[in-house]
Amino acid sequence: MEVESFVSRTLELLQEERGAEIEETRAWQENLSLKNLQQKGVCLLKLQIGSQRTGMHGRLLVSFEPRKSVGPSVLPSHGFGPGDIVGLYESEACSQPNQLCSGVVTRVTQASITVAFDEKHDSLNLESDGLYNIMKLANDVTYKRLTHALNCLNGYRNGPAAHLISVLFGYSEPGTLSQDALEWFNTGLDTSQKEAVSFALSQKDVAIIHGPPGTGKTTTVVEVILQAVKQGQKVLCSAPSNVAVDNLVERLAKCKAKVLRLGHPARLLESIQKHSLDAVLAQSDNKNIIADVRKDMDKAFSQIKKVRDKGQKSSLRREISELRKELRSREAMAITQILKRASVILATNTGASDDGPLKYLPSEHFDLVVIDECAQALESSCWIALLKARKCILAGDYKQLPPTIKSQNAAAKGLSVSLMERLIQKYGDSVVRMLTTQYRMNSAIMQWASEQMYKGKLTAHPSVEKHLLRDLAGVAHVQETSMPLLLVDTAGCGLNEMEDTDEQSKGNQGEVDIVALHVKTLTEAGVQAKDIAVIAPYNLQVDLLRQKLSNEYPDLEIKSVDGFQGREKEAVLLSLVRSNRKGEVGFLAEDRRINVAVTRARRQLVVVCDSQTVRNHAFLKSLVDYMSEHGEVRTAFEYLDDLVPENYPHDVKDEQNKIKASSAKTKARNQQGKRGETKHKKVSESRNKGNGQSKDDAHLLPKPKTDDQVETQIKKEEMRQQLLTFLDNQNEAELQFPSSLNAHERLLVHQLCEELELKHVSKGTGKQRHITVSKRVAEPEEGVEEESVSTRPEIQTPEEQEENESNAQPLKPALDLKSLHLERMRREQEKREAKIQSKRMETEHKDSKGPIMKKNKGITKGKGKMKAGAVDIAAAAKADDDFEALIDAVVKAESVCGFTKCKASVLTLGQLCVYCNRQYCLSHHIPEVHGCGDKAKVQARMRISKEGVLYAGSGQKDKSMDPNKKAYLQRKLDSKLKDMASQRKSKSKEKEQ
Numbered sequence: 001m002e003v004e005s006f007v008s009r010t011l012e013l014l015q016e017e018r019g020a021e022i023e024e025t026r027a028w029q030e031n032l033s034l035k036n037l038q039q040k041g042v043c044l045l046k047l048q049i050g051s052q053r054t055g056m057h058g059r060l061l062v063s064f065e066p067r068k069s070v071g072p073s074v075l076p077s078h079g080f081g082p083g084d085i086v087g088l089y090e091s092e093a094c095s096q097p098n099q100l101c102s103g104v105v106t107r108v109t110q111a112s113i114t115v116a117f118d119e120k121h122d123s124l125n126l127e128s129d130g131l132y133n134i135m136k137l138a139n140d141v142t143y144k145r146l147t148h149a150l151n152c153l154n155g156y157r158n159g160p161a162a163h164l165i166s167v168l169f170g171y172s173e174p175g176t177l178s179q180d181a182l183e184w185f186n187t188g189l190d191t192s193q194k195e196a197v198s199f200a201l202s203q204k205d206v207a208i209i210h211g212p213p214g215t216g217k218t219t220t221v222v223e224v225i226l227q228a229v230k231q232g233q234k235v236l237c238s239a240p241s242n243v244a245v246d247n248l249v250e251r252l253a254k255c256k257a258k259v260l261r262l263g264h265p266a267r268l269l270e271s272i273q274k275h276s277l278d279a280v281l282a283q284s285d286n287k288n289i290i291a292d293v294r295k296d297m298d299k300a301f302s303q304i305k306k307v308r309d310k311g312q313k314s315s316l317r318r319e320i321s322e323l324r325k326e327l328r329s330r331e332a333m334a335i336t337q338i339l340k341r342a343s344v345i346l347a348t349n350t351g352a353s354d355d356g357p358l359k360y361l362p363s364e365h366f367d368l369v370v371i372d373e374c375a376q377a378l379e380s381s382c383w384i385a386l387l388k389a390r391k392c393i394l395a396g397d398y399k400q401l402p403p404t405i406k407s408q409n410a411a412a413k414g415l416s417v418s419l420m421e422r423l424i425q426k427y428g429d430s431v432v433r434m435l436t437t438q439y440r441m442n443s444a445i446m447q448w449a450s451e452q453m454y455k456g457k458l459t460a461h462p463s464v465e466k467h468l469l470r471d472l473a474g475v476a477h478v479q480e481t482s483m484p485l486l487l488v489d490t491a492g493c494g495l496n497e498m499e500d501t502d503e504q505s506k507g508n509q510g511e512v513d514i515v516a517l518h519v520k521t522l523t524e525a526g527v528q529a530k531d532i533a534v535i536a537p538y539n540l541q542v543d544l545l546r547q548k549l550s551n552e553y554p555d556l557e558i559k560s561v562d563g564f565q566g567r568e569k570e571a572v573l574l575s576l577v578r579s580n581r582k583g584e585v586g587f588l589a590e591d592r593r594i595n596v597a598v599t600r601a602r603r604q605l606v607v608v609c610d611s612q613t614v615r616n617h618a619f620l621k622s623l624v625d626y627m628s629e630h631g632e633v634r635t636a637f638e639y640l641d642d643l644v645p646e647n648y649p650h651d652v653k654d655e656q657n658k659i660k661a662s663s664a665k666t667k668a669r670n671q672q673g674k675r676g677e678t679k680h681k682k683v684s685e686s687r688n689k690g691n692g693q694s695k696d697d698a699h700l701l702p703k704p705k706t707d708d709q710v711e712t713q714i715k716k717e718e719m720r721q722q723l724l725t726f727l728d729n730q731n732e733a734e735l736q737f738p739s740s741l742n743a744h745e746r747l748l749v750h751q752l753c754e755e756l757e758l759k760h761v762s763k764g765t766g767k768q769r770h771i772t773v774s775k776r777v778a779e780p781e782e783g784v785e786e787e788s789v790s791t792r793p794e795i796q797t798p799e800e801q802e803e804n805e806s807n808a809q810p811l812k813p814a815l816d817l818k819s820l821h822l823e824r825m826r827r828e829q830e831k832r833e834a835k836i837q838s839k840r841m842e843t844e845h846k847d848s849k850g851p852i853m854k855k856n857k858g859i860t861k862g863k864g865k866m867k868a869g870a871v872d873i874a875a876a877a878k879a880d881d882d883f884e885a886l887i888d889a890v891v892k893a894e895s896v897c898g899f900t901k902c903k904a905s906v907l908t909l910g911q912l913c914v915y916c917n918r919q920y921c922l923s924h925h926i927p928e929v930h931g932c933g934d935k936a937k938v939q940a941r942m943r944i945s946k947e948g949v950l951y952a953g954s955g956q957k958d959k960s961m962d963p964n965k966k967a968y969l970q971r972k973l974d975s976k977l978k979d980m981a982s983q984r985k986s987k988s989k990e991k992e993q
Contacts, residue, residue, distance in 0.1 A: 003169055007154040010380050013407075013415040014146055020407035021138040031967040033974075034133070041079035043135045046091050049128050050112055054297045059116040061106065062126065064134060074110050082106055082242075084136055086115055091131035092978055102137060125305070145353045149384040160364055161387045167205040168386075168423065174431055175204035185226045185255060186219065190461075193220045196433040200224050200393050201231075208420060208432045209395040212454050213599035214440025214568070221372055221395045222251045229257060229343045233367035237346045238385045240377035240403070244566065245346050246272055248372060252344060260342035262358070263351050277338065277357060286334040293327045336360040349381040352388070368393065371419075373566070378403045379419040394420050399453045400596050401565055437461055440568055442468065442484040445598070445605050448626040452619065453595050469571060469603045475526040480518070485605055485631025487624065488514055490579060491612040493636040494942060497579045505540035506586065511575045511608045512544045514639045518606055519549060519556065522571060530555040533569035535597055537561045537588055541577050561597045572601035576620075579610035591619045598623070634743045637750060638762070638769075716748050723756055723773065739770040746771055899924035915939070 028037060037043035047064040054060065066075060080086070084105045107114035113134065126132075156165060166172040179202040189197070193216055200207040201224065209224075211217025225248075228235055239245045242263065249272045252259045261275045273279055281290070297320055304316045335357050339345065345358075349371070352358060366389040371382055375396035386392055398421040405411040424432055436457050438446055443460040450458035469481035480486075495510025515534055523529055534549065534556065536542050545558045557569065574597050578585050588594065598605060607627060614620040627633070726735045737749055746762065749771050753760035759774045897904045898918035911925030912918070915932040923929075927936040 003165065004154060006169070007150045009413075010415070011147065011150055013410040013413055014143065014150075014380060016410045017405060017407045017415060018138070018140075018143050020410070024406065025136075025138050031963060033970050037135065038076060038078075043133065044075060044078055044080070044113065045133050046131045047113075047134060048131055049126055052126070052301070054294050054301070059118060060301075061114055061116050062103075063107075063112045063114045064132065065112045067131070075113065080105055080108055080113055080134075080136060082108060085138070085141060086134050087137050088115070089133040089135065091133055092981060100132075104141070142350050145350045145355070145384060146378070146380045148353070148355075149387065150380055152387055153383050156387060159387065160366075160390045164205055164386065164390060164392060168392075168419070170426060172205075174206055174427065177202055177204050182227060184223070186223050189219070189223065190216075190437045192434070192436045193223070196220050196435060197223050197227065199433045201227055203391070203393075203431070205391055206423065206431055207393045208423060209393065210397060210424075210432050210434040211395060212397055212399065212435065212438065212458055213449070213596075214438035214446075215435035215458070216437075216439055217395055217397070217435060218247060218251060218372070220435060221370060221393075222248065222255065224393060225252060225344055225370060226255055226257060228368050234365055235344045235368045235370060236352060236366045236385055236388055237344055237370040237372065238349045238352050239372040240349050240381065241373065241566075242348060244373045245348055249275055249346055252346075258341065258343040260338065260345050262345065262347035262356060277335065280338050281331070281334055284334045284338065286330050290327065290330050290334070293323055293330065297323045297327070332360060340365075349377055349384055352385040358388075363388070367391070370395070372396065374420040375400065375418045376403055376565070377418060378415070379417070379422065382419045394423070396420050398424065399592060401562060401590075401592050404562065439464055440602050441599065442466065442601075442603055444484040444630055445601050447630070448623060449595055449599050452622060453591075464602070467603055469522070469525075469527055471603070472527065472531070472570065478525050480521045481525050481527065481604075483632045484603065485627050486518075486607070487611075487627040487631055487633045488518070488606065488608045488636060488639065489633060490514070490608065490610045490636040493640075495579055495610070495636060497577055506538040506577045507540040507544050508575065508577045508579060509544060510636065510640070511577060511579075512541070512548050514608050514636060515545065515573050515575055515606075516548050517639050518573060519553065523553070527571060528555070529553040530557075531570040532573070533557045533559070533564065533567070533571070533600060534573045534575070535559055535561050535564050535600065536575040536577060537593060537597070538577050541575055545575070561593050564600055565596050568600050568602055570602045571604040571606070572597075573606040573608070574598070576607065576609035576614060579613050583613050583616035585614055585617045585620060588614065588620060589617050594619060594623065632743070635747050638743055638746065712744075715745065716752070719745075719748055720752050720756075723752055723758065726773065727756060727758070727775065733774060735773040737771040737773070739764065739768050741771070749773070894919060897921040897924055899930050 025042075028040070028042060032040070034043060034045055038045050044064070046067060048067055050063040050065040052060065052062050082105055085102060086105055087102050088100045090100065101117060103115040103117040105113060106116045115134070153165070156162065163172065167174050179198060182198060182201070184194070196209045197220060200209060209217065209220055211220065225235055225237060237245075237248055239248070245261070245263075249259055249261050253272065253275060259275050260277060260280065261272060262277055300316050300320045300323065304313055304320075307313055307316070339357060339361055345366075347356075347358075369385045369389040369392045371377065371385060371392065371394050373396050374382065374394040375398040382394075396418075398418060402411075402416045402418060402421075405416050407415075410416075434454075434457065436459060438458050439461045440446075441460065441464060443465045446458055446460050450456050468484060469475055470477045475481050490510060493510070495508060497506050497508045519529075519532060519534065522532060532553075534545050535558075536545060537560065539560060542558060542560050549556055549558060557564075557567075559567075561574075576588060578588060598607075607623070609620075609624070611624050615624060723735070726732055737746075741749070746769070750760055750762075753773055757776055759776055760771055762769060762771055764770055895905060895907050896902075897906050897910070897920050898913075898916070899920055902921060902924060904921040904923070906919040906921055909922060910919040911922065913920060913925065913927060913930065913932055915927055915935040916930075918930075920930055927933050
């Protein structure tokens, strides 16, 4: 690869990335109100000045605070951090024309935010009682530094990095050096770590240390730096984030190395503040002189605001300029001495630029550049540091997330390819040493990532190989703390994802509820909230999780997968969010993102997902399959009692089609019962033979934990036989399964009850959780009263659905009614049969139609709001009834409103109730009026759980305003408010005059 082509292409991609960042900021400013911008965390409104002072290099430091007269003096939730570029505006707006100036955030606390302004803003007149807005801007400083580094690379000729550039671009081959035996600073290094250190020191130009999660990469890098310092080398160490740099500073400081941390003190961890340049400078010999100069500047700043005379102001400005020159001279001298005394200088990649303190050092000062977390950094940012030394050592893991890039087009063209990844593709293992012993995860958690991402080379150290949550101090020994892997499967439970169209993000409220319940279980078992992390790939899901959990568990860490990279917790709960009919997984298809998510856990990993959706992606399928085989598998039914299985009801067009469908369903049930008996015989045979396995309903159940599939199938058939015996026993009204059943066996009971149309409900929690099974009532009228969360639609396998569809052929009306009549007869209780029979005999001397109708009145029970319909007439009929009279009664029942005492005809104007399948007049067609209110509520719950919409026109999506219209109205309102504000100001001035 030629340097010129690399530089030109990278500059174009950086320009495209910069454009995407600016466009995002501009779109926010134009289309969103100030209040919405503050909610997004990119804007802070109506702040007042708390203090002003002079900082390092003569910069003006202004602290902004919330108004003390309005509510608590705490800043709202925001995304500002040290190093961010911000614009300062008057309180009326945040548009570009109204920007007063720009600055850099240096310090952020709960009650204030401090911004540094350059000396060019000396004339800035900020009123102490004025109100200001602060908005985050695109960071042009970083862009300028990256561009400058690339231009320097393009024109680099005779500096210390000349040969290194030749190697990194393939003009020369990497060389080696002779290496003496090492005396280790850290005697606890494992074999792969020692090999990596020796290899890195023996390379002449470049060495790469590949450190998978938990393998002690930072420990290895620290040993490399200490060995290099021992050899008399000056080391420049950088990383893409402040956190990574501070971590290295802490570790090196413990080893008594002479370290110096560059960067604003506000960006650094409190524990390493004393190693920052500002802190060391404050302890230098020149500190008193520098402090005096700063005091004189602060005094001049205060005087310039008080004087009215222009001549005095001009004189004070000249004095400030002279003081600033003296301050720079004194600081430069002191900084140069401090930099030369340090053995290791640490900074972020962009903080190592020549426009910072390093400009005071000669070009040949550094012997070695170490870049940690190199795989997460843009290659152009690495070149800022690489141009300062003859040799580089890169450390990181290119199997985790790449650099964050806003422009997807620029990322696709190669901007997201890191220097580390490019060199490994070019030179392979000749420049790489991989760490293979990990010290973080239980072996069960580690094994999947090892096989999928690291060629199976990782091994767990004995100290962590078997550790579990129950081994922590104060944690109870319960089932939830005794498993390293738990998969909570929401497939078929109706917990579909929701979508925020404004954010283009995804959320899943059902998974939020499941996560909350598991967090509660862990904390009740004694696990500290600070040892638990909840992560999700989507920001909308993170917001939902925080709303649910943050108040109750303040120490619980809830972050996106990208934001949690490099972290670890004892227990990690991962919500994958995606659950849809199309099987779309979105950017979950990024394998490295899932690798990061899984490898954050130390003792327990919990994955909540819809297995049917995520199995459409091969990498995610491998994760689900691995957890199903090696971990505990549970269904969402075990966490949320009010779930309704996902079943998409068909629209009912007329009663005749419903009768035909009911007949076909009855016939299918009869055949299903025969199939169940046949399967039972086959399983009995397999029990004798010791092999063979039924695949009935296999796609509905997660893989059981046991390896003996035949034993599981036998258990299922035993349960089926127990339920069939209960169904045939007319004297037994309820059947209870013991609490000794495990989670998988309870799932089998639920599935079998759905097949046999039995009511089933889980009761109790924890070890007392058991299932109660009862029979369903034959009449739809009584079913209205008893409908509850335990009654669930029938779940059928694809084979059964196909068979039902083939059987649901148009049949003659007589055959349909007769089939339905025989089925109902088999299920009726003896008391009901005797009662109906006695009433039929009392009216046998009347006309042939009369008895049937009176008999129907006897059937109607409950609140008496509905007349007998076609199905009830057929159910109440006997084998010796006149069939023609039965048909006439059905026709008459269907031509009159089904509401009791209502005789209105529904032949012309009638409404069919989809819950009881009866015709009603316009006065009684509402479900709550004629008695189907409970069923309507259940149906509504199902629809809300699946679609998030109760009826056409409802829901958040339909209520949202068109963004263009909203932006137009907002601009119109802002303009009007601005005009009114200007009018108010002019009036106040007139009064003063």
